[in-house]
Amino acid sequence: xxxxxxxxxxxxxxSHLADLLLSKNYKVVGVVRRSSxxxxxxxxxxxxxxxxxxxxxxxxxxRSVMNVLIKNDDVDEIYNLAAQSHVGTSFKQxxxxxxxxxxxxxxxxxxxxxxxxxxxxxxxxxxxxxxxxSYDVDCKTMLxxxxxxxxxxxxxxxxxxxxxAHYTVRLYREAYGLHASAGILFNHxxxxxxxxxxxxKITNWIVDFTTWLESNEFSSCxxxxxxxxxxxxxxxxxxxxxxxxxxxxxxxxWGYAGDYVRAMWLMMQQDEPDDYVICTGExxxxxxxxxxxxxxxxxxxxxxxxxxxxxxxRPAEVDFLRGDSSKARSKLGWEPxxxxxxxxxxxxxxxxxxxxxxxxxSF
Ligand code: NAP
Ligand code: G4F
Numbered sequence: 001x002x003x004x005x006x007x008x009x010x011x012x013x014x015s016h017l018a019d020l021l022l023s024k025n026y027k028v029v030g031v032v033r034r035s036s037x038x039x040x041x042x043x044x045x046x047x048x049x050x051x052x053x054x055x056x057x058x059x060x061x062x063r064s065v066m067n068v069l070i071k072n073d074d075v076d077e078i079y080n081l082a083a084q085s086h087v088g089t090s091f092k093q094x095x096x097x098x099x100x101x102x103x104x105x106x107x108x109x110x111x112x113x114x115x116x117x118x119x120x121x122x123x124x125x126x127x128x129x130x131x132x133x134s135y136d137v138d139c140k141t142m143l144x145x146x147x148x149x150x151x152x153x154x155x156x157x158x159x160x161x162x163x164x165a166h167y168t169v170r171l172y173r174e175a176y177g178l179h180a181s182a183g184i185l186f187n188h189x190x191x192x193x194x195x196x197x198x199x200x201k202i203t204n205w206i207v208d209f210t211t212w213l214e215s216n217e218f219s220s221c222x223x224x225x226x227x228x229x230x231x232x233x234x235x236x237x238x239x240x241x242x243x244x245x246x247x248x249x250x251x252x253x254w255g256y257a258g259d260y261v262r263a264m265w266l267m268m269q270q271d272e273p274d275d276y277v278i279c280t281g282e283x284x285x286x287x288x289x290x291x292x293x294x295x296x297x298x299x300x301x302x303x304x305x306x307x308x309x310x311x312x313x314r315p316a317e318v319d320f321l322r323g324d325s326s327k328a329r330s331k332l333g334w335e336p337x338x339x340x341x342x343x344x345x346x347x348x349x350x351x352x353x354x355x356x357x358x359x360x361x362s363f
Contacts, residue, residue, distance in 0.1 A: 191350030246312025279323025
């Protein structure tokens with residue numbers, strides 16, 4: 001039986017990766033940092049599994065990382081998915097982001113070398129944010145894209161930390177001969193996405209809003225009006241806050257997290273370590289995402305319901321991301337299965353089901 005350690009198992013990707021590895025009969029050791037509240041909701045369905053062991057550890061604390069590695073020196077694959085992963089937050093907590101997202105990766109790599117786990121394979125969660133303001137242009141189609149050869153021009157403390165970790169992986173691969181690979185993953189989402197990322201914020205809000213309409217028996221949008229920040233009944237006795245967002249013009253290459261963890265595992269099965277871009281190859285603005293998500297609920301004019309809040313603008317923005325995953329497609333045989341329409345409907349339906357279950361539980 002193969003053994004894997006997942007740093008960041010309580011996160012979106014960590015939970016999908018744990019599902020995948022357990023389905024492949026791995027023994028999984030999930031490292032969870034201490035918290036005053038329970039953080040295991042995304043892996044609750046796995047907690048009783050015999051092949052899953054949860055251990056306490058924090059990647060900013062090299063001794064705790066070392067303890068995990070020494071106790072599991074028969075480990076085959078180590079996945080570092082742990083990070084302060086919110087780009088906006090990284091502008092407000094830059095040093096913390098550096099400690100976790102940048103230095104944390106080095107703590108694990110140092111641990112691997114010090115514990116002499118030279119046989120172990122290592123995966124680092126690198127990010128398309130590292131490209132920042134940089135892209136290449138296809139001279140035939142004139143389309144902009146980023147791939148493994150595109151230079152990095154990071155636009156946030158998060159992206160700078162990810163670049164540092166990415167270069168550390170490359171150095172440790174070359175200097176110590178580690179089987180260390182980095183997946184340069186473009187945005188990937190799903191029902192388990194954190195609530196403060198833009199796709200989840202939009203899909204959650206739409207479900208809450210339609211629930212509000214239904215519970216107040218509004219059968220048509222003519223029965224409601226809007227002010228700057230609120231949606232109200234025509235007599236103004238009932239109100240619901242508009243969806244508050246920042247920059248709607250940025251372009252993102254959005255895929256489904258469940259597809260992307262398959263690529264991580266495939267990288268770990270290759271004879272040689274390497275870096276791979278993982279993406280769909282399609283790009284859409286936040287406005288496009290809004291159009292799709294509101295259409296799913298039969299609402300055409302999303303702009304009426306959105307309040308542009310300067311608080312959600314970032315000091316620097318990544319305007320354009322569209323990946324080229326030709327290398328992963330040819331070498332790993334990987335391709336995404338879920339398109340954007342399917343992703344939107346999956347996220348909205350999951351939120352509706354969650355609400356129905358909570359409602360049922362309250363009776
Ligand atoms: P996420 O949901 O924010 O999960 C981050 C995980 O890291 C959580 O389990 C979190 O634990 C853990 N963590 C944070 N600080 C830690 C520390 N000091 N020690 C140990 N664990 C710590 O992120 P995600 O979306 O799953 O992304 C996974 C990885 O891929 C991250 O490194 C992210 O930066 C990177 N990435 C994500 C995307 C994307 O679109 N999702 C794209 C490219 C790269 P708690 O539950 O305790 O907070
Ligand atoms: O959903 P986001 O916060 O994702 P972002 O910044 O692209 O980062 C995500 O993807 C990266 C891969 O490229 C990961 F490395 C990273 O860990 C994370 O998973 O924002 C997407 C876009 C941005 O342009 C942002 O300015 O949406 C814009 N946006 C507009 N209004 C908003 C909002 N973003 C958030 N979070 N909240 C808003 O209200």
